[in-house]
Amino acid sequence: MNEQTARDLAERAVEEAGGTRMVHGNPRHPFAAGQTLDVEIDGQRVEIRHGEISSPAIVTVDNWIFQILEDQIELLIRPKSDESGVEPA
Numbered sequence: 001m002n003e004q005t006a007r008d009l010a011e012r013a014v015e016e017a018g019g020t021r022m023v024h025g026n027p028r029h030p031f032a033a034g035q036t037l038d039v040e041i042d043g044q045r046v047e048i049r050h051g052e053i054s055s056p057a058i059v060t061v062d063n064w065i066f067q068i069l070e071d072q073i074e075l076l077i078r079p080k081s082d083e084s085g086v087e088p089a
Contacts, residue, residue, distance in 0.1 A: 001044075001061070001062045001065065003065070003078065003089065006061040006062060006064035006066075007064075007066065007073065007075070009041045009042065009046055009061045010046060010059040010060075010061050010066045010073055011042055011073060012041050012046075013039040013041050013046035013048060013059060013061075014048060014059055014068060014073060015029060016025050016039055016041075017039065018035055020068055020069060020070060020071055020072060020073065021070055021071065022071050023048060023057050023059050023068050024051065024068050024069060025070065026049075026050065027050060027051045027052055027053065027057070028050040028051070028052060029052075032073070035049060035050060036048065036049045036050075037050075044061065044067060045063065046059060046060070046061050048061065048068075049059045051068070056068070056076075059073060061078070063079035063080075064077075064078060064079060065077040065078075069082075
């Protein structure tokens with residue numbers, strides 16, 4: 001999976017969860033139940049994790065991790081490349 005496909009799926013999942021402002025602006029208590037929301041978009045599992053005081057809200061798609069900001073999502077971590085040094089497709 002490439003970055004653009006992961007970003008598209010992440011954005012769709014966040015919109016389904018209420019949008020960036022809703023997810024970013026409603027942090028969870030550190031020990032609250034329901035810290036994550038799993039959504040399936042086009043057969044792909046997408047995990048949305050609400051932020052806490054000390055950690056950002058994130059959305060994960062196939063090892064691509066995006067930070068959920070107030071009005072957008074931003075790439076935080078890309079999957080590690082294999083031993084050949086080629087980025088995942």
